[in-house]
Amino acid sequence: xxxxKSLADRIVQNRVWKSVFRQGYPNTAENxxxxxxxxxxxxxxxxxxxxxxxxxxxxxxxxVISFFLxxxxxxxxxxxxxxxxxxxxxxxxxxxxxxxxxPFGILMRSMHRWAAHLMVLTVFLHLCRxxxxxxxxxxxxxxxxxxxxxxxxxxxxxxxxxxxPWDQLSYWAVTVGTNMVGSFPGIGEIMRMALLxxxxxxxxxxxxxxxxxxxxxxxxxxxxxxxxxxxxxKDGGLSAPGEKSSGERTEGS
Amino acid sequence: MKxxxxxxxxxxxxxRKTYGLMELVKGTSPMVDKGPEETVxxxxxxxxxxxxxxxxxxxxxxxxxxxxxxPLRDLANPDVTENPAKAPWYxxxxxxxxxxxxxxxxxxxxxxxxxxxxxxxxxxxRNEDDVGVWFASKKxxxxxxxxxxxxxxxxxxxxxxxxxxxxxxxxxxxxIYPGWVIPLAVIAGLMAxxxxxxxxxxxSRRETxxxxxxxxxxxxxxxxxxxxxxxxxxMHLVWPWDLPPGALPF
Ligand code: HEM
Numbered sequence: 001x002x003x004x005k006s007l008a009d010r011i012v013q014n015r016v017w018k019s020v021f022r023q024g025y026p027n028t029a030e031n032x033x034x035x036x037x038x039x040x041x042x043x044x045x046x047x048x049x050x051x052x053x054x055x056x057x058x059x060x061x062x063x064v065i066s067f068f069l070x071x072x073x074x075x076x077x078x079x080x081x082x083x084x085x086x087x088x089x090x091x092x093x094x095x096x097x098x099x100x101x102x103p104f105g106i107l108m109r110s111m112h113r114w115a116a117h118l119m120v121l122t123v124f125l126h127l128c129r130x131x132x133x134x135x136x137x138x139x140x141x142x143x144x145x146x147x148x149x150x151x152x153x154x155x156x157x158x159x160x161x162x163x164x165p166w167d168q169l170s171y172w173a174v175t176v177g178t179n180m181v182g183s184f185p186g187i188g189e190i191m192r193m194a195l196l197x198x199x200x201x202x203x204x205x206x207x208x209x210x211x212x213x214x215x216x217x218x219x220x221x222x223x224x225x226x227x228x229x230x231x232x233x234k235d236g237g238l239s240a241p242g243e244k245s246s247g248e249r250t251e252g253s
Numbered sequence: 254m255k256x257x258x259x260x261x262x263x264x265x266x267x268x269r270k271t272y273g274l275m276e277l278v279k280g281t282s283p284m285v286d287k288g289p290e291e292t293v294x295x296x297x298x299x300x301x302x303x304x305x306x307x308x309x310x311x312x313x314x315x316x317x318x319x320x321x322x323x324p325l326r327d328l329a330n331p332d333v334t335e336n337p338a339k340a341p342w343y344x345x346x347x348x349x350x351x352x353x354x355x356x357x358x359x360x361x362x363x364x365x366x367x368x369x370x371x372x373x374x375x376x377x378x379r380n381e382d383d384v385g386v387w388f389a390s391k392k393x394x395x396x397x398x399x400x401x402x403x404x405x406x407x408x409x410x411x412x413x414x415x416x417x418x419x420x421x422x423x424x425x426x427x428x429i430y431p432g433w434v435i436p437l438a439v440i441a442g443l444m445a446x447x448x449x450x451x452x453x454x455x456x457s458r459r460e461t462x463x464x465x466x467x468x469x470x471x472x473x474x475x476x477x478x479x480x481x482x483x484x485x486x487x488m489h490l491v492w493p494w495d496l497p498p499g500a501l502p503f
Contacts, residue, residue, distance in 0.1 A: 032296045042300070048292040049299050052385075061306040068307045072314065092328045099325070106322050113323035115314055117503065120343045131374070131466055132397075134384045134459060141375035148371050155343060162341055169502065171329035172338035180351060180360025188357060200331065241385035 044229050052240040058133065059238065062126035066154075067225065069119040074218065076112040084164060086210040088203045091166035116158045123154045135239040143231040146224055153221050160213035163206060174201050174209075324503060337488050339502040345480030346473050352488055353415050355432035363440075367469065374466075378459045393460045396451055400467040403450070407443055408475040416490045444468070 011017055012025050023034035033047040052058065083102060085094040098105040127147060130136055136144035159177065163170045178201070182192030197204025232238065293299075327333075340348050350359035388394040414420075421431045444465070451464040485491035485500055 026296050029294065032294045035296050042296075045295045045299060047295055049295050050292050052291070054293070054298060054302060056302075058385075061302065064303050064306045065310050068310050069314075072311070088329075095325060099322075107318055110318035110321070110323040111314055114317050114321075117342075118310075118314065127371075128470055132463065133387055134389060136375040136378075137381050137384045138375070138379065144375050145372050148368060152368060158343065159341060165325060166329045167324075168326040168329055168333070168335055169324060171331070172335045173340045173344075173502065176338050176340050176348065177344060177360070180347065180356045183356035184361050185357060188361075201329075239385045243381070243384050 053238045062122050066122045069115045072115045076108050095165045139235045146228050150224050157217045160209040163209045342481045346476035349476040349480035354436035389459045393463045396464040397467045400464040401471050404468045404471040
């Protein structure tokens with residue numbers, strides 16, 4: 001019996017701590033289960049996972065890294081919103097001001113920019129990993145379809161954000177992209193107008209891309225990632241070799 | 254004796270415990286047949302890996318952002334056309350294709366077909382035997398490698414052909430030929446040829462897909478590299494070190 005409680009024990013055993021984290025420190029199997037189940041943030045995880053799931057050379061952590069980049073983008077993006085003005089007269093100046101007058105302004109903007117580029121890359125690599133390991137097979141077909149939509153959403157989020165600084169790079173990138181759509185026989189011009197909100201890239205375009213970039217697409221992405229993760233749980237965790245042969249025996253039992 | 258477990262016959266019973274049948278349920282649960290011996294606690298085993306992935310990403314991102322600032326060019330000016338005017342790098346594959354075919358084909362039709370084709374893969378390849386095996390099999394790996402080599406020969410070859418000899422100077426018009434018929438015929442022909450060559454291995458459906466997907470992924474990569482790093486004034490081919498200032502879209 002220990003008469004003197006250590007400081008750590010005092011912290012994790014008092015009532016305030018326990019009102020937040022209902023279980024004790026997760027050093028027993030029971031508490032390790034509870035820590036996952038009791039936490040809103042962790043409960044998407046199963047209490048136990050197969051060893052195979054943890055193999056680095058199976059997933060390369062690409063899904064988790066993509067998710068993490070998305071979180072970084074939401075945080076740095078919310079911060080950028082405090083300074084950016086979505087108007088063609090003031091957008092560029094607001095970015096310049098951010099870089100010269102705001103502490104860590106350049107760093108936050110750079111992190112947002114590079115995280116976006118990196119996410120485009122990691123999401124595609126994740127898609128390739130799932131393809132090449134056959135992770136799309138039953139019962140995960142639909143999660144693969146959701147994944148393809150996630151990939152497209154990632155590209156669109158990146159592209160809509162590209163316009164917001166309103167510099168030459170933004171302006172011409174969006175002009176080039178929407179012209180391709182506009183060249184579609186018949187309905188191209190209508191689709192282009194719908195994207196731009198006008199005949200040329202201008203204030204209506206900036207307004208549209210802004211709304212898409214800061215509200216609509218992030219919402220779509222958040223919901224889809226939620227469903228994606230939920231489906232991973234419901235599909236029995238990650239795929240693994242030899243899954244089917246054992247799964248079939250119990251079918252219909 | 255404290256544990257009463259719902260049990261299924263697949264788990265060996267432990268003589269020190271008593272077991273009771275709680276309920277009979279039809280169907281399978283997600284973890285059926287995954288015996289406890291091949292699983293570990295998520296805390297700490299999985300969570301530590303997730304934290305490490307998060308920390309690694311943050312550290313790399315932080316140093317990258319400290320070293321290289323996000324670009325900010327001149328104020329947007331509709332009267333000053335950038336030359337070359339490039340899309341973001343992840344769309345340069347489409348812009349590279351645009352140089353060789355009708356813009357609607359490069360910018361809308363091909364991407365839409367690719368997205369749909371990706372979505373239907375799981376509904377066509379339904380064999381579940383080879384789940385979880387990289388490239389399906391040894392044969393699949395050979396096919397993937399072979400498909401990568403095939404694509405790496407053809408794509409730069411076609412890009413060079415169109416730059417030096419130019420399809421449009423051989424077949425100037427009407428637009429339907431250089432814009433639609435020839436590019437579609439070339440794409441379809443090369444895919445068919447690849448398919449025929451893959452068939453030599455007597456592949457399963459999945460192994461065939463591995464070959465086709467590899468061709469897609471490698472084309473995607475090569476077109477992106479060509480459009481981003483090898484296109485200068487007027488989108489003509491140049492060496493990356495001869496690119497005009499500002500030609501890199503980042
Ligand atoms: C925002 C983008 C995405 C995020 C955050 C994300 C996240 C994740 C995570 C964390 C996992 C767990 C395993 C792993 O890390 O590999 C996973 C698995 C999976 N993902 Fe994604 N993913 C995204 C996009 C995609 C895309 C583009 C596809 C495919 C088209 C896809 C299809 C799948 C499938 C089928 C699984 C289950 C794989 C298996 O059981 O082996 N996901 N995803």
